[in-house]
Amino acid sequence: MAGQTLYDKLFDAHLVRTNDDGSSLIYIDRQVLHEVTSPQAFEGLRIAGRQPWRIDANIATPDHNVPTTERSGGVEQIVDPVSKIQVKTLDDNCDEFGILEFKMNDQRQGIVHVMAPEQGAILPGVTAVCGDSHTATLGALGALAHGVGTSEVEHVLATQCLITKKMKNMLVRVDGELGLGVTPKDVVLHVIGVIGTAGGTGYAIEFGGDVFRNMSMEGRMTVCNMAIEAGARVGLVSVDQITVDYVEGRSFAPQGAQWELAVEAWKDLVSDADAEFDETVVINGADIDPQVTWGTSPEMVVSVNDQVPNPANETDQVKIDGINRALEYMGLNADQKITDIKLDRVFIGSCTNSRIEDLRDAAKVVEGRKVADNIIQALVVPGSGLVKEQAEKEGLDKIFVEAGLEWREPGCSMCLAMNPDKLGNGEHCASTSNRNFEGRQGFGGRTHLVSPAMAAAAAVSGNFVDVRELIK
Amino acid sequence: MNKFTLHTGVAAPMDRANIDTDMIIPKQFLKSIKRSGFGKNLFDELRYLDEGQPDQECTGRPLNEDFVLNQSRYQGASVLFARENFGCGSSREHAPWALEDFGIRSVIAPSFAEIFYNNCFKNGLLPIVLSEEQVDQLFTEVQANEGYELTVNLEEQVVVTPSGERIAFEIDDFRKHCLLNGLDDIGLTLQHADDIRAYEAKRQAEAPWLFGAIK
Ligand code: SF4
Numbered sequence: 001m002a003g004q005t006l007y008d009k010l011f012d013a014h015l016v017r018t019n020d021d022g023s024s025l026i027y028i029d030r031q032v033l034h035e036v037t038s039p040q041a042f043e044g045l046r047i048a049g050r051q052p053w054r055i056d057a058n059i060a061t062p063d064h065n066v067p068t069t070e071r072s073g074g075v076e077q078i079v080d081p082v083s084k085i086q087v088k089t090l091d092d093n094c095d096e097f098g099i100l101e102f103k104m105n106d107q108r109q110g111i112v113h114v115m116a117p118e119q120g121a122i123l124p125g126v127t128a129v130c131g132d133s134h135t136a137t138l139g140a141l142g143a144l145a146h147g148v149g150t151s152e153v154e155h156v157l158a159t160q161c162l163i164t165k166k167m168k169n170m171l172v173r174v175d176g177e178l179g180l181g182v183t184p185k186d187v188v189l190h191v192i193g194v195i196g197t198a199g200g201t202g203y204a205i206e207f208g209g210d211v212f213r214n215m216s217m218e219g220r221m222t223v224c225n226m227a228i229e230a231g232a233r234v235g236l237v238s239v240d241q242i243t244v245d246y247v248e249g250r251s252f253a254p255q256g257a258q259w260e261l262a263v264e265a266w267k268d269l270v271s272d273a274d275a276e277f278d279e280t281v282v283i284n285g286a287d288i289d290p291q292v293t294w295g296t297s298p299e300m301v302v303s304v305n306d307q308v309p310n311p312a313n314e315t316d317q318v319k320i321d322g323i324n325r326a327l328e329y330m331g332l333n334a335d336q337k338i339t340d341i342k343l344d345r346v347f348i349g350s351c352t353n354s355r356i357e358d359l360r361d362a363a364k365v366v367e368g369r370k371v372a373d374n375i376i377q378a379l380v381v382p383g384s385g386l387v388k389e390q391a392e393k394e395g396l397d398k399i400f401v402e403a404g405l406e407w408r409e410p411g412c413s414m415c416l417a418m419n420p421d422k423l424g425n426g427e428h429c430a431s432t433s434n435r436n437f438e439g440r441q442g443f444g445g446r447t448h449l450v451s452p453a454m455a456a457a458a459a460v461s462g463n464f465v466d467v468r469e470l471i472k
Numbered sequence: 473m474n475k476f477t478l479h480t481g482v483a484a485p486m487d488r489a490n491i492d493t494d495m496i497i498p499k500q501f502l503k504s505i506k507r508s509g510f511g512k513n514l515f516d517e518l519r520y521l522d523e524g525q526p527d528q529e530c531t532g533r534p535l536n537e538d539f540v541l542n543q544s545r546y547q548g549a550s551v552l553f554a555r556e557n558f559g560c561g562s563s564r565e566h567a568p569w570a571l572e573d574f575g576i577r578s579v580i581a582p583s584f585a586e587i588f589y590n591n592c593f594k595n596g597l598l599p600i601v602l603s604e605e606q607v608d609q610l611f612t613e614v615q616a617n618e619g620y621e622l623t624v625n626l627e628e629q630v631v632v633t634p635s636g637e638r639i640a641f642e643i644d645d646f647r648k649h650c651l652l653n654g655l656d657d658i659g660l661t662l663q664h665a666d667d668i669r670a671y672e673a674k675r676q677a678e679a680p681w682l683f684g685a686i687k
Contacts, residue, residue: 016671017664025661027671029682039505047508048473048658053668056686089505100686121686125679151594151657159661161668254681262681 003272005169006238007204010144010269014127016161025161029126032112033060033099033153035090036418037131041154042093052097053160059121060094060101062087063111064418068381068408074105083419102385110384110410113137113225113351117217118384120250124239124266129156134351134434136227140220141247142239142269144204147228167234168202171277173209176285181468183361184219185353185432185451187211188226189291193301195281200232203279206271207237211285217246218355225352226434229298239269292338292464293436293449295326300436302338304454304466310334329438330446331426339464341448344427346371346378346405346459347441348452350415353432354383356390358452363396365456365470371404372462378405379421381413405459417442430458474596475654479577480623481550484540485611489555493588496559497570501526510566511573515541545618553610554581558599559588568595578624580631582607593647594656598626600641626652 004012014026038060045052052058065083075091078084087104094101102108102115109115113134116122124142129135131153138145146162156162172191192199205227212220220237227235237243244263247253254262289303300323302309311323311334327334332341348354348362359382371378380400382388388410391397397407414421415433423429423445432455436447450458457467501513501524516524519542521534535542541549552571558581559567568591571579578598592599602610613633614620623632626648630638653659661668676683 017667025664025667027668027675029675029679040507043506043508050658054672056684059686086505123682126682155658155661158658159665159668160672161661163657163661252685254685258681262679265679 002276003274005271005275005277006142006206006236006269007144007167007169007234008275010125010127011166013125014144019163023163023165026127026164028129028156028160028162029057030116030122030128031058031153031156032116032121032128032130032135033058033090033094033101034064034112034130034132035062035086036064037150038093038153039086039089040150041131041157042089042097044151044154045157048158050158052099052157055098057160058099058157059116059119060090060099061106061109061112061115062090062104063109063115063410064412064416066104066109066409066411067419068379068411068413068421071104071409079420107385107389110382110387111351111354111412113221114354114383114387117141117221117246118250118386120247120253123247123253123262124243124269127162129153129162133228133233134225136233136235137221137225137351139224139227139234139236140217142237142243142266144234144236146233167204168278169276170200170203170205170232170279170281171271172205172207172281172283174207174211174283174285174288175209176211177214178211178285178288179468181453181466181471182288182290183451183453184215184222186288186291186454187285188223188229189293189298189301189449190288191223191281191283192226192230192298193291194283195230197229197297197299198231200227200230203232204234204236205230205232206277207235208271209282209285212237213240215242216357217242218357221355222352222358226298229434238271239266290451290454290467291449292341292454293447294330294332294338294341295323296329296436296438297322297326298434298436298449300326301449304338304464306338308332308334308336308338331428339466341428342374342463343430343448343458344374344376345423345429346375346455347381347414347421347429347431347433348405348455349379349381349383349408349413350431350433351383351412352434353452354381354387354410356387358432359387359391359396360394362452362456363399365453365467366403366405366460367399369403369460371459374462375459376427378459379408379414380405381408381421382410384410403460414441416440417445423447430455430464473594473654473656473659474572476577476596476598476626476651478623478625478627479550480621481577482546482548483551483553483610483614483620483622484546484549485553485614486540487555487611490557490560491554492560493567496567498524501566507565507569508573510570511575514570514574515539548575550575550577551622551624552576552579553607553614554579555607556581556583556604558584560585565591565594568592568597572597580607580610593651596651596654598624598651600624600631600643602631602639602641606639
């Protein structure tokens with residue numbers, strides 16, 4: 001019999017039972033809650049007179065709606081009434097049911113997918129859900145992590161289980177080494193460009209090969225985060241010493257004798273050498289340049305030194321229409337050079353790129369430089385209070401502020417514009433987030449997805465430049 | 473989810489085809505963080521004369537006296553008679569939430585929009601399909617007799633009129649089973665609570681560090 005993939009192992013290890021209709025009931029070790037998708041779930045529990053199955057499996061924090069400007073006034077200071085009520089409701093629900101929550105001005109508050117691994121709430125080998133599609137991020141730890149809807153949030157709260165169907169296995173292997181200035185974000189954007197936004201639909205994607213083996217945990221999180229942008233609900237990286245070193249000493253990680261036991265158990269969290277994948281994609285790391293998305297889907301991505309595609313070069317009518325629609329929305333011309341795209345705003349943040357390494361990368365580029373005159377606003381939004389604290393310890397905040405970027409409080413911010421941070425109509429933004437959909441960052445806003453280093457380079461240049469020219 | 477076995481209640485006739493989900497619960501009320509509390513805005517645009525705002529107190533609002541549910545003879549109605557294609561429009565679960573919160577337990581019509589029909593079962597609401605003629609007959613009877621009450625017997629799959637007439641209806645076995653036992657997905661999963669507990673005990677033995685750590 002062929003060996004098992006990491007996904008197979010995680011799935012089998014959590015199987016409670018197979019239902020008559022072929023679906024599986026899997027046990028969920030961890031649920032992360034935030035203010036947008038949990039209120040009706042808690043309400044559902046209350047109406048049905050149910051209690052959460054297991055309080056200590058849950059952890060919560062508000063992120064989508066929190067203001068990232070001065071907010072010492074707490075929840076009461078949130079201007080938008082709907083945002084305020086969502087944050088308040090999360091606070092009340094967690095208090096009522098006794099769920100641990102890092103509230104708005106707690107140092108440990110942050111974007112769910114940044115906060116949870118940072119705290120050691122997510123560990124190798126666990127199953128985890130959160131009412132947010134970017135839960136795939138957590139697969140970087142060798143955990144099986146799903147994004148779920150509100151009714152499933154309630155289901156997991158009430159039963160500690162998820163009804164699911166087993167996915168297929170895909171291996172994305174990136175061999176060799178990355179060039180200077182090429183980051184995990186460029187790798188995942190390139191991968192999405194290769195397999196397409198629906199390429200991973202129905203699969204759990206495991207990222208393997210030397211590039212991922214040598215990548216930091218934070219980089220692996222950036223990559224897994226965007227698995228969903230390739231259509232896959234699950235992204236995974238096998239566990240190795242880098243994983244173990246990352247987890248050690250975190251608040252909710254095992255200690256002492258239990259630590260030894262856990263590390264021993266985690267050794268098996270790798271795909272077997274003879275495991276069979278339903279699909280394998282192989283990419284050479286050396287072929288990857290810094291990437292920039294030009295269109296309204298993450299697969300509309302090219303190297304910074306390329307040009308915007310020309311629909312005349314395509315034969316497929318659906319593709320031609322897609323390119324034309326995107327060009328119009330983005331206000332770009334066919335064959336326009338990527339480096340000729342003028343920018344209005346820069347956003348460094350989101351669950352994709354708001355961890356300390358991301359901020360270090362960006363700071364390195366802007367240090368000693370100034371934000372270009374045509375940039376109306378350049379935001380740096382750390383992913384959690386602890387990331388912010390660390391960055392300030394290292395003096396990164398001063399580098400940003402001196403260069404003319406704004407240093408903010410942690411939250412989702414301009415990633416989805418549910419709080420006051422938004423793009424104006426028609427504005428171009430170099431953004432380290434994960435979605436460039438129409439209107440995602442504000443009505444009529446034009447998002448270009450890039451790495452933190454590339455966003456920083458764009459901020460000081462006013463247009464896209466190959467960051468390698470600035471860090472030579 | 474509420475069980476549905478046997479229900480007797482005042483019936484009210486909504487004499488209008490294609491009642492859509494926007495009529496059932498207008499979009500300005502969807503921002504709520506709750507799934508209860510929509511009842512006061514059920515049929516808001518038909519029911520009140522002013523334009524409803526979210527979070528508004530509804531008791532003092534001017535009522536449309538012509539609207540069926542505002543008429544004194546239909547107060548406390550829990551069975552709704554409707555015309556074809558009831559619940560068309562969006563997939564929002566707010567529509568059955570609003571009906572249920574208002575106190576409606578069953579809707580009887582010649583046809584329903586499919587998604588709405590499905591959503592009803594997730595929320596303890598019983599949609600019953602009868603023929604055009606049977607629905608016509610019910611409309612005539614309820615309009616002619618004040619205080620008309622209908623009994624819905626899910627176990628036997630019949631509705632019983634005040635005169636004792638029994639009208640049979642069809643329902644899928646699985647859905648019937650779920651409603652009779654008050655089972656939603658969660659309820660169904662909880663039928664396997666012993667399996668879950670057994671798994672959990674094994675999990676705790678294998679990975680004790682995952683238990684009691686977050687507090
Ligand atoms: S940062 Fe963006 S993608 Fe990530 S959880 Fe927040 S809104 Fe979602």
